Amino acid sequence: MLQAPSQKALIPFVSVENMMRLVHHIGVETLLEELAGVVEGDFRRWELFDKTPRVASHSREGVIELMPTSDGEIYSFKYVNGHPRNMSHGLQTVTAFGLLAEVSTGYPVLLTEMTLLTALRTAATSAMAARHLARKGARTMALIGNGAQAEFQALAMKAVLGIENVRLYDIDPAATEKTIRNLSDSGLSVTACRSSQVAIEGAEIITTCTADKQFATILTDNMIGAGVHINAIGGDCPGKTELHRDILLRADTFVEYPPQTRIEGEIQQMAPDYPVTELWQVVAGLAPGRRDDNQITLFDSVGFAIEDFSALRYVREKLRGTGFYQEIDIIADPDDPRDLFGMLQRAQG
Numbered sequence: 001m002l003q004a005p006s007q008k009a010l011i012p013f014v015s016v017e018n019m020m021r022l023v024h025h026i027g028v029e030t031l032l033e034e035l036a037g038v039v040e041g042d043f044r045r046w047e048l049f050d051k052t053p054r055v056a057s058h059s060r061e062g063v064i065e066l067m068p069t070s071d072g073e074i075y076s077f078k079y080v081n082g083h084p085r086n087m088s089h090g091l092q093t094v095t096a097f098g099l100l101a102e103v104s105t106g107y108p109v110l111l112t113e114m115t116l117l118t119a120l121r122t123a124a125t126s127a128m129a130a131r132h133l134a135r136k137g138a139r140t141m142a143l144i145g146n147g148a149q150a151e152f153q154a155l156a157m158k159a160v161l162g163i164e165n166v167r168l169y170d171i172d173p174a175a176t177e178k179t180i181r182n183l184s185d186s187g188l189s190v191t192a193c194r195s196s197q198v199a200i201e202g203a204e205i206i207t208t209c210t211a212d213k214q215f216a217t218i219l220t221d222n223m224i225g226a227g228v229h230i231n232a233i234g235g236d237c238p239g240k241t242e243l244h245r246d247i248l249l250r251a252d253t254f255v256e257y258p259p260q261t262r263i264e265g266e267i268q269q270m271a272p273d274y275p276v277t278e279l280w281q282v283v284a285g286l287a288p289g290r291r292d293d294n295q296i297t298l299f300d301s302v303g304f305a306i307e308d309f310s311a312l313r314y315v316r317e318k319l320r321g322t323g324f325y326q327e328i329d330i331i332a333d334p335d336d337p338r339d340l341f342g343m344l345q346r347a348q349g
């Protein structure tokens, strides 16, 4: 007869449905603001973490990646894909799930969906970076690429920086219409624009989040005026960029983890000695962020494992006292740790 597994081996699992409930329970903007704070806290203790460029398996269609890290007490990894052509088959460009484990035992303590959580952590990280790099008092952002990440990006900039106006452009007007619909009750003033050139008019922050596996030119040098902060999140794997390289010659560029960004980010177009500042150093007060109102700052975001670690840690904390998870049986629990075969017999007959 099948016996119930012992309680100690069960771990919380957050399904997509429960993640949706948890996000609404907390409130999207509250969550984005709190998560930006948690990511910032982990950037401040950056040096403690095990860091490695993600392990990527590239194909013609896209990429599948594993993103591990640890702070010595907790270990995390995320499985994530990036497939720009998926959308034409009714599938998402990015999907993900991830796990937290205790370093002391190696036992997992949380398994969760991370497609929503990736959009939330990417937006929280963008806003945290903009808090250090954008001009103070910025109220208008342009959002080029109005796909799955778009609303999260806009709401994080509102929650963390007080952005009031969002100017949208996508090559597919249906994507822009979807984003306008989804942001209609957000309190943001949202404008659809007929080109990226028009979208960036008056914007103090420009976020590019397009998906196309090529060296694209979403922004050209002549479009970028003094004082702008560019948050480039779409170019995040080899052979995939969004900015003309001349912009990078005028901008001060901030990155997550240089060994990963030099392969995957906008700076893959530049010489290996192209100067960058690691964002964690700005957060920790070891390097300047924005120096003056005329400087062009660029956050060349590719997404780094520590941001996922922060998001997983945040979710684990927020789950306490809620019912927004199921307990699942994925760790064997023999009565005698050496008697794994004996445990197998529990399910006999």
Ligand SMILES: NC(=O)c1ccc[n+]([C@@H]2O[C@H](COP(=O)([O-])OP(=O)(O)OC[C@H]3O[C@@H](n4cnc5c(N)ncnc54)[C@H](O)[C@@H]3O)[C@@H](O)[C@H]2O)c1
Pocket (backbone or CB within 6 Å): 082, 084, 087, 093, 094, 118, 119, 122, 144, 145, 146, 147, 148, 149, 150, 169, 170, 171, 172, 175, 209, 210, 211, 212, 216, 218, 232, 233, 234, 235, 236, 301, 302, 303, 304
């Ligand atoms: N840096 C990070 O941490 C991070 C995290 C998540 C996703 N991403 C990347 O961000 C990108 C966007 O992700 P998504 O989930 O929103 O993808 P998506 O496929 O849902 O949306 C992409 C949108 O870009 C539009 N687009 C494509 N080319 C364009 C162009 N030339 N001009 C204007 N719009 C254009 C498409 O029409 C689509 O609406 C992907 O490349 C993804 O890999 C980065």
